[in-house]
Amino acid sequence: MNKLIYGFIEENKLDILNEWIETTKDNADDRVLRVVSDQVFTSTSREFVDLIISNIKGTKEDYTSRLTDFAEKVVRLGWPLTFVTKGLHTFGEIVFEKMEKSELVTKDNQMEVIREFGAWMTPMNNEIVSVYSTTWEKTVSLQKIALQELSAPLIPVFEKITVMPLVGTIDTERAKQIMENLLKGVVKHRSEVVLIDITGVPVVDTMVAHHIIQAADAVRLIGAKCIICGIRPEIAQTIVSLGIDLNQLTTQNSLQKGIETALELTDRKIIVMEGAK
Amino acid sequence: MSIQSCVTIINEWDIVAARQLGRNVAKELGFGIVDQARITTAISELARNIFLYAGKGQICIDKLNEGGKVGLAINATDNGPGISDIRQVMEDGFSTSGGLGAGLPGVKRLMDQFDIESSPGDGTKIKATKWLR
Ligand SMILES: Nc1ncnc2c1ncn2[C@@H]1O[C@H](COP(=O)(O)OP(=O)(O)OP(=O)(O)O)[C@@H](O)[C@H]1O
């Protein structure tokens, strides 16, 4: 029975391919066509059909590694998963219809052919979905690591002075990291003053405020001073409405002012050189 | 007349999504930078309370237009444990989680109108409205 289907596909490969490309292209939404050129679309489609066919002949290992390569490629191209799974389905339909037309499928063997089709298509479908999701999971976890690296950098700007610029949303995980990096960094750089710049933090709610207060307290406990800078006017107003008392903290409206204060606290200042133009 | 859109709160990132929705609607309605910050902060407080105390719930944002008055309403609903003493949780500094206890009284001050309905076992329903001036 297998032989019947596989033989048919082998023999009519070109025909099937062309019809498949036509049908799929009609059904493809903008998302697919916008991101790839005609040429890439056709060559990738050819590869897809070749892959489906190679499933029939090639060894299992060979097939799995090709399938992985292929899935990674379509992910890179930005083809939606549904487009690929639909494509697989369409391929099956085209083959079945063509076989019906050439009277290879009859009333007698119909059920068996359908069952055979299922046994061939289902694992392929599962494999594609699994490769897709693995690729996504990998991307997401890499992005998580990249985000973590960006999440709480501590930059020594002068001797005894370090800056932590915060950009973006602060969640519990990140708050933990801010605290950790602050304490580690203060010791490592022998900082006497730490500036936390929150210009890039979009919302300062009670949780974020609480974490900032705790961070400043902890920095004080290990013998350094903490200055919060970059509190935008609208953020200052919401903090007041929330009834949060930041009087315990040293604040400065800009990072520049903060650095000036930090220099003062460490008995230094920036001067303009005489005679310099 | 009101048009509503909602975000389900299950994890911490949903809080960010709710805030984003609120900010977009506020901008669309013509609220200024300061009111946008007030509205997003209020959403953040209510959404985080849902996440922390109820585990799951919803934040819905209404665009209001009542007799020419334009406004935005935040509806926070959950089927969590509910609150037994509403007066107590509306006091500054009251917290069962070691927080600042500034969330609920803060939301009341950030917005123009504030209604809370809650009883133990029945979940919590909070509506906070800001009018465009
Ligand atoms: N949706 C809710 N369901 C059940 N209990 C709640 C809910 N929201 C608030 N509470 C209770 O009300 C208390 C006060 O809430 P509020 O937001 O004012 O302060 P907090 O969350 O404890 O701290 P903060 O918001 O300042 O970080 C909470 O500690 C909690 O016990």
Ligand SMILES: [Mg+2]
């Ligand atoms: Mg709270």
